[in-house]
Amino acid sequence: MQKVNRLKPFFENIAFEREDNHMIVNFGPQHPSAHGQLRLILELDGEKVSKATPDIGYLHRGMEKMAENMIYNEFLPTTDRMDYIAATANNYGFALSVEKLIGLEVPRRAKVIRMMLLELNRISSHLFWLATHALDVGAMTIFLYTFREREYTLDLIEDYCGARLTHSSVRIGGVPLDLPKGWIDGLNKFINHLPLDIADYEGLLDQNRIWKMRLEDVGVVSPEQAQSWGCSGPMLRGSGIAWDIRKEEPYELYDEVEFDVPVSTTCDSYGRYKLHMEEMRQSVRILKQLIPMYAETSPEIMAHAPQYISAPKEQIMTQNYSLMQHFVLVTQGMRPPVGEVYVATESPKGELGFYINSQGDPYPYRLKLRAPSFFHTALLQEILVGEYLADVVAIIGNANIVFGEIDR
Template sequence: MLMFEYKDYLIELDNFAINIGPQHPSTHGVLRVLVKLDGETVVEAEPVIGYLHTSMEKYAEYRTYHQAETITDRMDYVSAASNNLGYILAVEKLCGVKPPKRAEYIRVILTELTRISSHLVWLGTHAVDLGALTEFLYCFRERELILDIIETMTGARMTPSFFRVGGIAMDIHKNFTGKTRDFIKIFPDKISEYEALLTKNKIWLARTKNVGKISVEDAVSFGVTGPSLRASGLRYDVRKINPYSSYEDFDFDIPTGDAGDVFDRYAVRIEEMRQSLRIVNQAVENIPEGEYLSYDEYPQYVIPPKHRALTTMEGMIFLFKYGMEGIKPPKGEAYQSIEGPRGELGYYIVSDGSGFPYRMRVRPPSFCNISALCKMAKGYLLADLIAIIGSLDILLGEIDR
C-alpha cells in the first residue's frame, strides 16, 4: 500500500522515503523499516519482515515431538529455554502429562536465567543503538556467566533443548547450584552498575523519556505483550495470571510503568531482571527431592531416566522406541502460552495421533510487538525511531520463523 502512495507523497509533501535495513546496524537482525520522512520527522514507519524466513513451523511437521524441540531453540536463539518451555508445556498438555516438581523448579531456574540473559542482550544492544557503546560489554560480561551456568547444566550455551516431555533430560549437575548461587550473589551489584551508566544520565533521559509513547488501549489492540505492554501500565504477566510450571510457588513482583515510553520499557526490563533473580534464588534454595522425569506415572509418553534406561530392560526398550518413532500423543490440539522475555509466547500444537505434530503454530511476541512500531514512531524523529525499535526488543528469528 505504501509503495503506491509513495510517489504522490514525494510530489505533494516533498517527503523522502528511506529504508532502514534490512542491512543496518540497529535493526537487530534483518528487519527492514520503510520510513517516510518529513525532514527528520517520521511520517510513517512500516516494518517489512520476511528476510529471515526459515519455515520452522513447517519443519516441525517432519520431526518427532522431541526433535521438534530443537527447532524452537532456533526461533528465539537469545532466550532458547523459554521457547523450549512453551513448546514442551504445549506437548505435555496434549498428552496430559504432569512433570515432577523437581523438574518444574529446574525449568523455572533455567528459564529465568535465560530471561536475564535475554534482557542483558537487549540492554546492551539498545544502549549501543543510542550511542552508549560501553554498556554492551558490561552486559555481555554477565551474560557470559549465565551461559556458563546453562552450559554446566545442559551442555549447550545458547540452544540447550534440555526439557523433555514429562521432565528434563538429566538431573542437576553437581556444580550447577554452586555456580547459580555465586551468580545470585554478584548480580544485584552489576545491575546497579548498568543503571549507573544510564538511568540518571541526562542524555539517556532526554533520548528515552516521552519517546515512542503508546497507551494501554493501543498496546492491547496491537497485541503488544511483555515488558512493552507492562510499561504502558497494564499488569499483565502470564506467570501470575495463568501460572504454569509452579510459578505460583514463587514470590515475585511485576514491575509496570505508566507513561509507556522508551524509558519505562527500559525501567521495567531492568526491574524484571531483579525479579527474575529473586525467582531463581527461591527456586535454587527450594529444589524438591525426587525424580526428574515422571516416567513412572506416564510411561507411554515420558522417556525413562538415563539410569533406568541403562539398567532395566523395558527402560531400554522405551528409550529406543521413543528415539526411533517418537512419542505419540492422542489426537487433539493444545495451546499453551508462557511469559517469554519479549512477551506472551504461545504454542499451538495439533496432533493426528502419529509421531509427528500435524501442525505447530507459534504466537511470537516480537511479531505482535513490532506491528505497533508505526503507531509508536509517528511524529517522532528518525533518531527516536531507532530508540523505539530497540526498546521493543524484537528478535527476527522469532518474527519470521
C-alpha cells in the same frame, strides 16, 4: 505487479526520491540497529516519519512447516532458533504445550531446574536487551558491562547443558540432567553479585541526560494500543497493564515463589527501561527462593509415562521392555491424543504461545507459534509515525524484537 528482471529490481513501486520535503528511506534489512533482518520503509516529512512499513521474512525458515514434518522430540531443538537470545524459554514453551497435550505431570526437581533456567534466560535476555539498546542509543560502556554479566549467565547455562546459545536444555517430560556439582554455588555467587551490577547500570543511565532525552516520551504506547495490537510482556506492562502470565496463570512453581510484577505507567521507552531493570531484580528474587526449594526435592527429573517418554538410561540398558519402548519412541515418535491445546508462557519478550492441533499421529497436524516480537513489530507501523528519524532506532531497540521468532 511490475515486471521484474535483473536490471529492474522490484521495489514495490516506490519512488525513492521526490522533489518536496518528502523522502523515502529504506532502513535495513542489513542495518546494525535493525536487530536482525528488519526492513523498514520509512516515508519522511522533513525529519519526521509520516509512514512506516515494516517488511519481514528475511529469516523465514518455515518452522511451522518443519514441525508438521517432525516428531515432537525432533522439533524441540528447532525451537532454540526462535528467540535465540533466550532459547530455553522457547524449549520450555514447546515442552509445556506437549505435556499439556498428553496430560503429563513433571517431577518437582525438574520444575525447579526449569524455573532456574528460565529465570537465568530472562536475566540474560534482559541484559542483552539493555546492551544492544544502549549501544543503539549511543552508550557504549553499558554494552561492555552487561555483556560481562551475560557471560556469567551463559557460563552457568553452559555448565548445565553444554550449550551457550541453542540450549535445548528442557525435554518433554522433564529435564535431561540434574544440576552438576557446584552449580548452585556458582548461581549463588552470580545472583548475589547481579543486584550490585544492576545498580551500576542504573547509576550510569538513570540520571544520564542523553539517555533520558533519547528515551523519555519516545515510543509512547497507550494502553488501548497495547491491547489492540496484542502486546505482551514488558511492552504491555510498560503501558500500565499488570499482566504477567507467571502470576496470572501460574505454571511450574511460580505460584509458590514470591515476586512482584513491575508496571510502568509512563508508557514510554524510559518506563520500559526501568521495568526491565526491575524484572531482573525480581528474577534474582525468584532464583534465591529456588535454591532452598531445590535441596528439598527428590531426585527424579523425568516424568514416568512409558507411552510417551523414554525410561531412564539405566532402565533402558537393563530392561528389555524399556529398550523396546525407547526404540519405538525414537523411531516412530510419541502419539499424543486427538485434540488441540494453546499454551502461553511468559518468555522474556512476552507471551510465547504454542497452538498444537494433534490428530493422534506422531507428527502435529498444525503447530502455530505465537511469538511476542511478531506483534510488537507490527505495532511499529503505528508508533513510529510522528517520531523523528533518529528515534526510530531507539524505539526498535526498546521494543526488544528478535527476528528468529518474528520470521520463525
